[in-house]
Amino acid sequence: MITVENKERKMSREKTKAVLNQSVADLSKASALVHQVHWYLRGPGFMKLHPKMDELMADLNNHLDALSERLITIGGSPVSTLKEFDELSKIEMDVATWDKTIEERFNEVVKAYKYLSELFEEGIEATDAEGDAVTNDMFTSAKGSIEKTVWMLESELGVAPGL
Template sequence: MTLNTIGLDTKKTKDLAKDLNDLLANFQVYYQNLRGIHWNIKGKRFFDLHVKFEELYTDANLKVDEIAERILTLGETPLHTFEDYTKTAKVKVGKNISQDEKAVELIVHSLSELLSIERMILDKSDKTGDEGTNSMMSDFITEQEKTVWMMKAWLGETV
């Protein structure tokens, strides 16, 4: 087994970095979806949702940077082209969404996809002994589960 400078198995961190790149691609699509619904939202809930969507895309942008920096910390290169993102991402692209419920449903579906990827990475990073990635995924999951709950409550649904 070969260890990298931060003391982790290089083969396992290469695999984790690939998964983090998948997460990065999905986060980039999620981020762009949030920008789109922020710009295009219409209706009586415009003022509340416009502000909320800006809060969410600002947070997503920070997470994109954290993910990319973690990939670099593991010794790999983060994806950085739209071509890579669209080939890799599973998060559905939301195009021309201006209706409030459709926008919130897009967020819920996107976060559900991100949570699935993050849980898989959390499991792998735990088995690898990669506390940095593990901690990041745990924090993301906790925050996003709460957002899903709030969005579902707004829709009048339960988790």
């Protein structure tokens, strides 16, 4: 049964909209980071890792598109400029240089993905509090996908699984 309180909570969804917009910025910047790694990879494993970066970018962009469209669906306005992505995102990214190892680059990506996992957990909590089961499901699915990627990247680095 939908009460007046639940209806008002669903109508505003301010926390949900905020975490969706944060996700838009962070997924955009995470994709740029993976693209940077894609371009600046050098060393053993290049031939298999270079195309893997394309897969990671595609996955990030799929999450980005789905969450952006959900934000629009519930009456929000996603950030959409490079400036907004950079200002809002909490993912750190430096100008690329050729002196980093594949391991160092992958560690940067793992750090970004672990942050995304935490952000999506915030999304799960916000959507739960605001009664938005659809967006909750989207964050839950995205979190699972991101965590699987963390496991795979850390396995490539020789790190035991465990978030």
